[in-house]
Amino acid sequence: MPFRTRAAVTGAVLATVTVLLCPAAAAARPGAAPAAPRAAAERSAPDWTAAPAPGGGARPSGRDRPYFYLEGGPGAVMNDRISLGNPTDRAVTVHLRGADVGSGTGGGDAAGRGSGSGAWVAFAAKEVRIPPRTRAGVPFTVTVPRDAVPGDHPGALVATRTGPGGGERRVRMHLRVSGPTLSAVTVENVSVGRRGSAAVIRYTLVNRGNTVLAPRLAVRADGVFGPVLRRAARALPVELLPGRRVQRTETWPDPPGLDAVDVRLDVSAAGAATSSGSAPYTAVPWGLFVAGALVLTAGGGGGWLWLRRRTATPAVRSQDEGGAEVAEDERELASTGSGARA
Structure with missing residues (x-):
């Protein structure tokens, strides 16, 4: 076999063996998913979720209720479920609690955040472990005290992930105790x-x-x-x-x-x-006010000085018989005989 032909065959064989045996090269073969896009897809996967559970055991959808709405009179016990979803490939442990409901203040903001203890809410399990790619429905009850004030008592159910990653989810709850209401x-x-x-x-x-x-x-x-x-x-x-x-x-x-x-x-x-x-x-335009005040002050001061000069009486001078200049008041003294001159 000519040298050139033998060298080409040998190179082709070595290249084939390298492609078949090298994992990195095999990953680059057509039909194999690149490692980087696969890792990016895993990172972009949705995290765990918390939402009101659909009725009748149905799967969650975009038409599900966005919050809980419960209504009952004093002494009523109401039941519902919260749905916890874990679409990741790792187990998630979640702690559940109520917030604001039963705190007696109706506090908190529009998202249900507040410092209330949620004393009216009780869960079937306060801590739930959700396996990978699994959804868990956790029942809970809301017990309205017999002396509860009628009206709205908004709050939230809070799900907190324990362990690495952490995170918190809040699901709003609109609770109305039936009875006389007052809007003011x-x-x-x-x-x-x-x-x-x-x-x-x-x-x-x-x-x-x-x-x-x-x-x-x-x-x-x-x-x-x-x-x-x-x-x-x-x-x-x-x-x-x-x-x-x-x-x-x-x-x-x-x-x-x-x-x-x-x-x-x-x-x-x-x-x-x-x-x-x-x-x-x-x-009030304070700049114009101050300028006007300064003008008035200056004008008032000038007028006062002018008026004082006009009302002041100058000393009237005259001459005596010897030609000496004397003041008018001295002449008046001389005419009355109450004074004498040398």
């Missing part, structure tokens, strides 16, 4: 202050009832020369829980430069009477 909101502590060329309206919203409120706010301001601000009622991005106080501000970008204004806020909510609060606002 007030606006308090209204004040208006200057901030650069704009004005800032500060106020406090207070939920005085026992239902969750979605407040609406209207703003108006009237000056000496008529209306200077009109803002129609609009929904505020606030979920006002029972007993909660929220401090808010409104920016007024173009207040009048010279006026005495009365600012009024009207707050309303579904089922609640409108509450109003007001505060005065005096707009």
Whole structure:
């Protein structure tokens, strides 16, 4: 066999053996998944989840309820389930607890975060181990005390992952205790202050009832020369829980430069009477005021000096018989005989 042909055959054989035996080369063969994209796919896989369990044992879907809603009278016991999903290839251990429900304050923010103990909530298991690629449904009960106040008692179920990675999931719970309800909101502590060329309206919203409120706010301001601000009622991005106080501000970008204004806020909510609060606002161009004060001060001082010079009486001088100049008052003394001259 010619040398060139033998060398080509030998090289082809060696290349084939290398491809078959080398793992890295085998991974590069057509049809084999590259290692880097596979690792990226594993990293992008969804983490563990917590959500209300679908009814009837159905699989979760995008049409599932986004939060729990339970309603019962004092003394009622209500049951439901929370669904914990683990799509990863490692087991996950999750600790469960209730927040705010049964704390007696109705506290917490719109996401259900708060410091309440969730005393009304009891889980079938407080700690759950979820195997890889598995979904677990954990039953829980909500027991309403017999002396519970009617109205809304919002809260959350909190799932906390223990061990490496950590993480927390919160599922909101809307709990209503049946009975007489009261919707009431007030606006308090209204004040208006200057901030650069704009004005800032500060106020406090207070939920005085026992239902969750979605407040609406209207703003108006009237000056000496008529209306200077009109803002129609609009929904505020606030979920006002029972007993909660929220401090808010409104920016007024173009207040009048010279006026005495009365600012009024009207707050309303579904089922609640409108509450109003007001505060005065005096707009004074301080630069012009100071300049005017300086001009008035300078003018007043000059006028006083001029008036003093006009009202001062100069000494009248005259001459005596010998030609000497004497003051008028001396002449008056001489004429009365009460004085003598040498």
